[in-house]
Amino acid sequence: MEEVEKCEECGKILKDKSYAPYCKQCDEKLDKQFDSIEDNILIYKELLDNEIKVLEKFEDTDIKGLFKRVYEKLSREEGGLKKESIVVLNKLKNAFNLKESELGIGKLPELKRVKKSKQKNKCPECNRKIKQDFNLCPYCGYRLKDDFVSKF
Numbered sequence: 001m002e003e004v005e006k007c008e009e010c011g012k013i014l015k016d017k018s019y020a021p022y023c024k025q026c027d028e029k030l031d032k033q034f035d036s037i038e039d040n041i042l043i044y045k046e047l048l049d050n051e052i053k054v055l056e057k058f059e060d061t062d063i064k065g066l067f068k069r070v071y072e073k074l075s076r077e078e079g080g081l082k083k084e085s086i087v088v089l090n091k092l093k094n095a096f097n098l099k100e101s102e103l104g105i106g107k108l109p110e111l112k113r114v115k116k117s118k119q120k121n122k123c124p125e126c127n128r129k130i131k132q133d134f135n136l137c138p139y140c141g142y143r144l145k146d147d148f149v150s151k152f
């Protein structure tokens, strides 16, 4: 009996095996998804659970390459690695059981989420009522959002 290989993604029989285990279309589609996930990490510092599922279809070396690229780029941001960057890097690291030693990087702080401003409508410094979207307290000048300088 002849063995037929099917695309792991769409089930189509693979005639051209150069893209195995996927067909050419699925391979290209996955590559595009991979790129947009990389952008999402870099720009929005976000890695969604369904994106992790997509990444699971890739090889270990692809994931490590991705991690190293985003780590380097995020480290080069003004002021170094930001909290949000560390959170998203940790998410990627933990989802794929990556080790800092294998990645050639220093230990990442165990930061799983960034604290949101604690009291939304009150200044934590002077306790006066203020608007939620203020960056600085208009009464005492307390900086309410520590990331507002970097916001675009």
Ligand SMILES: [Zn+2]
Binding pocket: 007, 008, 009, 010, 011, 012, 022, 023, 024, 025, 026, 027
């Ligand atoms: Zn396919």
Ligand SMILES: [Zn+2]
Binding pocket: 123, 124, 125, 126, 127, 128, 137, 138, 139, 140, 141, 142
């Ligand atoms: Zn205040």
